[in-house]
Amino acid sequence: MREKIRTVFEELWAxxxxxxxxxxxxxxxxxxxxxxxxxxxxxxxxxxxxxGFDPFSAAEEAYYPQTFGEFVAFYEKHAGRSAAAE
Incomplete structure (x- = not known):
């Protein structure tokens, strides 16, 4: 997950x-x-x-990660929920 997020960031940056x-x-x-x-x-x-998912839409409460580590953890947390819902 971390590397996928990093790759998308780098592509967008470019x-x-x-x-x-x-x-x-x-x-x-x-x-x-x-x-x-x-x-x-x-x-x-x-x-x-x-x-295939947006954790910000799926979250029950508004959450604003401040660091890259928090951002990745938020995606990892919701990736499990997204897979369980399928």
Whole structure:
């Protein structure tokens, strides 16, 4: 899951920005990656296409991960729920 998320981020970065994508460590603050709010919306939409689910829509309560590690954990948590619902 982590590598798929990283790959989609890097692909989006290459389309929207110049230069290499920033390194994504667990403690990387998402707001400091260089993507703006529209970029993150596109990122989440692309992950929905790639993974087949959107954890932000599936979550019972609003959740806003602040770091890359929290973002990945949120997707991993909901990946199990998505597979169980199928």
């Amino acid at each position: 389309e929207q920005e110049e230069g290499p994508a920033p390194a994504l460590a667990d403690d990387t603050v998402l707001l400091e990656t260089g993507l703006d709010s529209l970029g993150f919306a596109i990122f989440v939409a692309r992950l929905d296409e790639e993974l």
